[in-house]
Amino acid sequence: MQARSEKASRKSSAAGVAPLSDCTCFAIRAAMRNVTQFYDEALSSSGLRITQYSILTRVFERGGLTMNELADLLVMDRTTLTHNLRPLQQQGFLELAVGDEDRRQRRVMLTPAGDEARLAARELWKVAQERFDAKVGADHARALRSALLAVAHTDLGVSRD
């Protein structure tokens, strides 16, 4: 029994109906799924997922940051970061140190083993990135990346903590 509270006989893209393809959030999530699968598959032999590679790379670029600072840089919920750090800590890729001046803080440090994993994954990442650029066009990819980073840092009025 298919419910029909709107006239489904006419195309749903008609004025006022708003098909799913109009939803920016659906579009970004669908694209995310496709792109993440591609990058994760490219990185698979390294044992790192793209999220983990992102975290290790950020910590390499800016080591010794607190959880809050790192989460902000990653545009990631603080508690999400806590969960995501667990497997990386268990593998010995990252370590947490209590802050010197403020003992509430946890400073995230990259270990030598973590840096090795990052370097190995970086080679695989490069291949994926180049292949993606070739698929969609390098210029378009750069423009898209720029637009996405802008959206990522746009304050949409989400109450964060």
Add this chain to the structure above:
Amino acid sequence: MQARSEKASRKSSAAGVAPLSDCTCFAIRAAMRNVTQFYDEALSSSGLRITQYSILTRVFERGGLTMNELADLLVMDRTTLTHNLRPLQQQGFLELAVGDEDRRQRRVMLTPAGDEARLAARELWKVAQERFDAKVGADHARALRSALLAVAHTDLGVSRD
């Protein structure tokens, strides 16, 4: 102890180093997190998440599809769809029917209760969408959506099943 296998004293955006901000996958995931939080918060009083709203809307637009067909339309892994349907089934918003000709198939049907939930959420979705468009500019939002849908449907060589 901060590992340093590259000269971190010079800017990591220098040639050959590839900072995290160059990663298209990180950019799309970061933007996804920000945008999803915004839409989910807007939909929260409806009891639906944006993923659930997307599924209900797709089933409304194209009812009676099989799992494979629906997963393809949603650019979602088949097994992810299976998991995502569970809470919607338990709430009585969707029903699965064994296929008439092929008993392996499951046809996904929207229930009247599911359509009610969809309609209620749609009003909240509209507000979020309009507010997003106002934030980033309607033209830019439309172009971004279009580009993201194209990326979502680009064959990047991911082996699906």
Add this chain to the structure above:
DNA sequence: AGCGAAAAGGTGTATGTCCACGTATTTTCT
């Protein structure tokens, strides 16, 4: 008819994501 390949779908596990809530520590105010 019967057998092996292919297709449709579910389950289990691990990670990713975020909210509500709780704990420990620091800061602020009186």
Add this chain to the structure above:
DNA sequence: AGAAAATACGTGGACATACACCTTTTCGCT
């Protein structure tokens, strides 16, 4: 100093995502 507020962070639960593996059913071929 001491209480209250603010801050930094963790935990538990629910949904989101995808891979490896499994079962059921259908198809293709002899």
